[in-house]
Amino acid sequence: MIEHNEAAFADLMAKITRDSGFRCASYKDKCLRRRIALRMRSRDLHSFAEYSGLLDLDPREYPKLLRALTINVTKFFRNWETYNAISQKVIPELWGAGDERIAVWSAGCSSGEEPYSLGVLFHQHAESCGQIGKLARVEILGTDIDDDCLGSAQRGLYGEASFSDTPAAMREKYFPQVAGLRSVIPAVKQLATFAIGDLLHGDPPATRFDLIICRNVIIYFDREAQDKLFAELHGSLREGGILVLGKVETLLGAARDLFRPISSRERIFRKA
Ligand SMILES: C[S@@+](CC[C@H](N)C(=O)[O-])C[C@H]1O[C@@H](n2cnc3c(N)ncnc32)[C@H](O)[C@@H]1O
Structure with a gap:
């Protein structure tokens, strides 16, 4: 289970925006939470503070997170x-x-x-x-x-x-x-x-x-x-x-x- 700590979540959003330029505040909250939870689960982490620490320690994690947040699915002649x-x-x-x-x-x-x-x-x-x-x-x-x-x-x-x-x-x-x-x-x-x-x-x-x-x-x-x-x-x-x-x-x-x-x-x- 991922923790319900709103202050830690807000800190994580602010950090992502500061570090990457991805303006979390303008995206739908539910969607961000779902995508971040997926990344946290894949790294077996349950607290936002731990995940924030991982972003500083593991340079491979940021590209993966941003990829998850931007949602790039597409195809030719979609619909x-x-x-x-x-x-x-x-x-x-x-x-x-x-x-x-x-x-x-x-x-x-x-x-x-x-x-x-x-x-x-x-x-x-x-x-x-x-x-x-x-x-x-x-x-x-x-x-x-x-x-x-x-x-x-x-x-x-x-x-x-x-x-x-x-x-x-x-x-x-x-x-x-x-x-x-x-x-x-x-x-x-x-x-x-x-x-x-x-x-x-x-x-x-x-x-x-x-x-x-x-x-x-x-x-x-x-x-x-x-x-x-x-x-x-x-x-x-x-x-x-x-x-x-x-x-x-x-x-x-x-x-x-x-x-x-x-x-x-x-x-x-x-x-x-
Ligand atoms: C689901 S894809 C849609 C691709 C295509 N338009 C389609 O319908 O198949 C969403 C795209 O929007 C881009 N995107 C998300 N936030 C954006 C932003 N703030 N500015 C520009 N592009 C953004 C993502 O990087 C991603 O490539």
């Missing part, structure tokens, strides 16, 4: 129906709006599966319009707080498990096998760039985006941080720009007035 809706309702509109650059932001992109999935949809659309030569106007920025994940995103090499939601024909065409892994084809890979970024701290990218996809990230933030982030995402979209959230995420409070639904079911919204 296929959402990508289907993006492909039908969003990409044709953005592509048809002129010859200008199309700026896309995948906020909390983990190891890159989400931005590359969008890249594939743009590639498919450009091909179907006979305009593959214009694909370079698509610029997809992927940001995440986790440096290791961004390294994987930049490599663009993935195991088979990442493709469990990807139709086989798409997988074969866009992710050919290379030495036991699958590699994103260059025409899609070159659409994406990656940068470190904390959605809870610091300025958002300077660009005004046509499309922001921020899925399965906001759900881990507390209400105050969610409100602040929705307002920032609104500010980062151009007039009429589009926001896509995760399947179990929703706009709350004041954020409801900032966007109007394009597809409530697939959590696709337009800047109001």
